[in-house]
Amino acid sequence: MLLLLKDQFYRLSNYLPKFKLLPVIPYNISVLKEKSTVVSIPCIKQLKELSFNFLFDYNIFPDNILTYCAEWQYSKRIM
Numbered sequence: 001m002l003l004l005l006k007d008q009f010y011r012l013s014n015y016l017p018k019f020k021l022l023p024v025i026p027y028n029i030s031v032l033k034e035k036s037t038v039v040s041i042p043c044i045k046q047l048k049e050l051s052f053n054f055l056f057d058y059n060i061f062p063d064n065i066l067t068y069c070a071e072w073q074y075s076k077r078i079m
Contacts, residue, residue, distance in 0.1 A: 007067065016069055020071070054079040
């Protein structure tokens with residue numbers, strides 16, 4: 001585990017190659033629970049007219065709460 005007590009956002013790309021070499025935490029797949037939720041959102045546009053790029057930006061939390069460097073960003077590609 002790498003624990004950093006100050007903001008490392010600008011150095012995250014340096015750590016990513018090291019993280020990729022680490023093993024995945026072992027887990028028991030039989031105890032993992034699956035949950036599905038459906039939310040209907042009324043919309044007057046057709047599905048093909050909508051942009052879903054925001055789903056792949058992974059911008060879920062404000063930067064003062066969580067900063068991250070995803071592998072696809074490090075590789076300069078889309079998710």
